[in-house]
Amino acid sequence: MSALLQLERVSKTYRGGGPFSRGAEVTALDEVSFAVPRGACFGVVGESGSGKTTLTRLMLALEAPTAGRVLFDGEDVAALAGAALKRFRRRAQIVFQDPYASLDPRMRVRDIVAEGMAIHRDALKLGARAQTERVVELLSIVGLGAQHLHRYPHEFSGGQRQRICIARALAVEPELVILDEPTSALDVSVQAQVLALFETLKQKLNLTYVFISHDLGVVRYVCDRVAVIHRGRIVEEAETPALFDAPRSEHARELIAAMPDPDPDRSPFRL
Amino acid sequence: MALVEIENLHLAIRAFEGEAQVLAGVDLAIERGEIWGLVGETGCGKSLTGLSISRLVSSPPARYPKGAIRFDGRDILAADEAEMRKLRGRRIGMIFQDPTTNLNPAFRVGEQMIDVALHAARVDASVLGLDAKASARARRAAARALAVRLLERVGVARAAERVDDYPHQFSGGMRQRVLIAMALIGKPDLLIADEPTTALDVSVQAQILKLLHELAREQGLAILLITHNLGVVAQIASHVAVMYAGRVVERGAARAVLKAPAHPYTQALIASLPRAGAARGSLVGIPGVVPNLFSPPAGCRFAPRCPLAVARCGEAPPLEAAGAAREVACWRAERAA
Numbered sequence: 001m002s003a004l005l006q007l008e009r010v011s012k013t014y015r016g017g018g019p020f021s022r023g024a025e026v027t028a029l030d031e032v033s034f035a036v037p038r039g040a041c042f043g044v045v046g047e048s049g050s051g052k053t054t055l056t057r058l059m060l061a062l063e064a065p066t067a068g069r070v071l072f073d074g075e076d077v078a079a080l081a082g083a084a085l086k087r088f089r090r091r092a093q094i095v096f097q098d099p100y101a102s103l104d105p106r107m108r109v110r111d112i113v114a115e116g117m118a119i120h121r122d123a124l125k126l127g128a129r130a131q132t133e134r135v136v137e138l139l140s141i142v143g144l145g146a147q148h149l150h151r152y153p154h155e156f157s158g159g160q161r162q163r164i165c166i167a168r169a170l171a172v173e174p175e176l177v178i179l180d181e182p183t184s185a186l187d188v189s190v191q192a193q194v195l196a197l198f199e200t201l202k203q204k205l206n207l208t209y210v211f212i213s214h215d216l217g218v219v220r221y222v223c224d225r226v227a228v229i230h231r232g233r234i235v236e237e238a239e240t241p242a243l244f245d246a247p248r249s250e251h252a253r254e255l256i257a258a259m260p261d262p263d264p265d266r267s268p269f270r271l
Numbered sequence: 272m273a274l275v276e277i278e279n280l281h282l283a284i285r286a287f288e289g290e291a292q293v294l295a296g297v298d299l300a301i302e303r304g305e306i307w308g309l310v311g312e313t314g315c316g317k318s319l320t321g322l323s324i325s326r327l328v329s330s331p332p333a334r335y336p337k338g339a340i341r342f343d344g345r346d347i348l349a350a351d352e353a354e355m356r357k358l359r360g361r362r363i364g365m366i367f368q369d370p371t372t373n374l375n376p377a378f379r380v381g382e383q384m385i386d387v388a389l390h391a392a393r394v395d396a397s398v399l400g401l402d403a404k405a406s407a408r409a410r411r412a413a414a415r416a417l418a419v420r421l422l423e424r425v426g427v428a429r430a431a432e433r434v435d436d437y438p439h440q441f442s443g444g445m446r447q448r449v450l451i452a453m454a455l456i457g458k459p460d461l462l463i464a465d466e467p468t469t470a471l472d473v474s475v476q477a478q479i480l481k482l483l484h485e486l487a488r489e490q491g492l493a494i495l496l497i498t499h500n501l502g503v504v505a506q507i508a509s510h511v512a513v514m515y516a517g518r519v520v521e522r523g524a525a526r527a528v529l530k531a532p533a534h535p536y537t538q539a540l541i542a543s544l545p546r547a548g549a550a551r552g553s554l555v556g557i558p559g560v561v562p563n564l565f566s567p568p569a570g571c572r573f574a575p576r577c578p579l580a581v582a583r584c585g586e587a588p589p590l591e592a593a594g595a596a597r598e599v600a601c602w603r604a605e606r607a608a
Contacts, residue, residue: 047472048443157560158313187312187499192543192556199552214472217502221545221554244547258473260480260502262544264526267506269484 003035003071004176004208005059010068012054028054030232031068038175041202041209043223043240045216045255051232052212056180059210060092061085072176090120093169097181099161103153109164110135110149116172124173138167141204142197159190166197170205178210183218195222216259220244228252272344273300274460274493275324280338282319282517285331291564293319295517295572297338298590303460306487306494308504308525310540311514314561317497320514321463323347324495325363326355343460357394360387364454368466370446374438380449381418381434384456388414391457398457421452425482444475451482462486465497480507501544505529513537516562516572519590523597533599536573571601579603 009031016023029051036042046052057063058070061077070077072088080088096102103112113135117124126134136146142163153161162182169177179198183191195218201207213219219226220240227237228251236249247253261267282294294316301307309317322328324340326347340347342358350358359365367373375383389410391398399405399413415434422430425448438446447467454462464483468476484507486492496508504511504525511529512522513536521534532538539557559576562568568575574584583602590600 047474188501188543189312189540189557192545192554193558195545195554196552196556216473217545220547221549222551254474258477260473260476260500260506262501262505262529262541262546264505264508264529269481269507 002038004038004073005036005210006071007033007035007059008069008071009033010058010065010070012051012058012063013066028232029058029065032229032232032234033068034227034234034237036176036208036210038208039202039206040225041211041223043219043226044210044212044229045214045219045226046229047214047255049231050229052180052214052229054232055229056094056178056212059178060094061088086120087123090116090123090172091174092176092178093172093174094178094180095162095165095169095182098185099158099165100185102165103161105153108150108152109139109144112153112164113138113167113171116168120172134171135167138171141170141201142167143193157190158186159194162186162190162194163197166194166201170201173205174207176208176210178212180212181214182211184213184215191218198222216244216255228255273302274343275299275301275495276339276341277320277324278339278341280320280323280340281336282316282323282328282333283336284328284333286565289565292567293333293517293564294323294338295567296519296587296590297514297517298519299512299522301461301493301495303493304487304491305510306483306496306508308508308511309495309497309514310499310501310504310511312499312540312561314564315514316517317499317514318465321365321465321495321497324461324463325359325365326350327359360454361391361394361398361457362459363461363463364457364459365463365465366447366450366454366467368469370443370450370470371438373450374446376438379435379437380422380441381415384418384421384434384449384453385411385414387453388417388456395457417456418452421455422449424455425449425452426478427452442475444471444478447471447475447479448482451479451486455486459492461493461495463495463497466499467496468503469498469500476503483507501529501541513540516567517564518572518600520573520601521597521599522590523594527594527596533593533597533604534573534601535577535579535603539576577603 010029011031012029013025013027016026044052058065064078077088114131117126117131139145139148144163183194211223223240226240226243227234230251236252247256277297277299280294280297283290284293297320311317319328335348396403399410401410401413419430419434422434427433427445427448468479483494487494498504508525511525512519515536521528521537532541543554543556545554557576562572570585570587574580588600588602590598593599593604
């Protein structure tokens with residue numbers, strides 16, 4: 001199985017200090033390497049400040065690494081420009097954490113989902129009418145319908161908004177979808193529905209996921225392989241069952257121990 | 272008599288579209304030393320229940336058409352603002368989800384705690400351990416000493432130095448500790464903790480939960496822990512109340528409710544959690560959406576989403592004892608169990 005996304009000793013440092021001072025450099029990522037095979041769901045777990053967001057920005061070529069390479073389908077994404085970069089932008093998409101903040105409140109659902117299609121019209125070969133039909137099709141894939149086309153984001157619940165975000169990401173027929181804490185703003189009942197949707201879509205559309213989260217329960221449920229990131233370094237990477245059953249690194253052990261178990265008999269505070 | 276007694280509480284809020292029936296029968300009784308986990312989906316009225324206990328829901332537009340809240344025997348719904356001000360920050364402490372927005376960034380943490388202590392001391396001079404005639408300087412010094420003591424109590428290292436730090440110099444977990452310390456100043460009987468760990472990392476969450484658990488056990492503090500995280504509730508709550516669309520549908524000892532849920536809603540909620548060993552694709556969630564509170568369904572509000580609903584569910588089921596340690600509001604609870 002060839003890797004769709006591969007990180008080779010990727011580091012990223014930022015200049016420290018405030019806007020007017022020149023402080024010490026901050027190392028956000030330190031020689032991070034992993035490979036995500038086509039069709040996999042790869043989990044990245046870490047606490048706040050561990051470098052998850054920086055990693056996302058590098059994987060999407062929103063920023064260039066200070067050292068190392070991010071390879072997408074064998075090509076270094078930081079070196080892409082022009083038509084090649086545009087092609088990469090279509091092939092790699094993202095769904096963000098907060099469905100309340102990541103939809104433009106003044107755009108209708110149809111325009112939100114179709115915006116990317118218009119940008120990538122050449123690649124997708126869709127006319128204006130075909131575009132609307134495709135939006136309806138995408139909405140039905142994510143469990144919404146044609147009746148929602150002309151509504152605004154505020155008319156939807158959190159779970160429905162996240163579905164709109166998913167439809168928008170899928171509109172340009174991506175191969176890689178980065179899911180950045182996609183369910184942490186949702187109720188568990190809705191989270192379960194959205195996770196089921198991810199699984200169905202992955203099968204149907206042959207997608208590859210990078211699932212970024214701090215929720216270990218969710219990661220254990222959806223990911224094939226998990227990397228634990230701590231202070232910019234990958235401290236452990238393993239197949240999901242191996243990581244949870246026998247974590248080797250101290251940090252992964254701590255994280256797993258701190259997971260709140262919904263079984264009251266497993267609480268550390270009860271006698 | 273329980274410390275907090277909420278009986279058949281109804282709350283309606285007027286809005287542009289009409290009047291939303293936000294709470295429609297909340298029943299809850301909290302004793303000293305108990306930790307009650309109040310759980311349910313977004314918009315089911317958990318936070319409004321908490322805010323109602325300290326009368327922080329502004330009315331109008333809200334009104335309480337039915338029901339009662341008693342705190343230590345006192346009728347809260349009949350209390351005036353002056354009376355409530357004596358309870359809030361004194362006998363009822365509150366902490367919220369986002370520890371950053373609840374501290375003023377322009378003042379040192381100690382300064383903010385001293386303000387609270389001096390205010391609490393006006394209501395009850397014993398907070399500072401001084402008599403009413405003590406000089407302003409003496410009161411201030413005592414307030415500062417109290418702030419340091421409480422920061423130590425909640426586990427802030429080097430509290431005597433850190434009391435002069437600004438909020439931005441604390442991490443998220445430390446800020447939440449500062450807010451807990453601040454809530455403890457008035458020696459509260461009840462702490463209302465509304466999603467206190469939702470913004471924190473799991474390892475920090477575990478520390479805060481440990482602290483809350485100790486406070487309940489060692490000082491007899493009653494805690495109303497409002498959260499949507501069943502894992503958090505399973506860790507420290509002694510009791511659980513499950514809310515759906517403004518009603519308590521099931522309540523009782525944490526072990527009874529979480530290990531053997533009787534209400535179909537509680538069961539569905541617990542079944543939505545990804546557990547160890549759950550096969551991918553095995554979670555289904557709860558189909559449908561929470562009802563529109565402007566025109567809620569008659570009878571059981573969960574009936575439209577309930578797999579066990581029958582004709583009788585058009586009539587609201589009462590909260591009735593089911594077993595020794597739990598009550599449930601469902602006609603079909605026996606079938607569901």
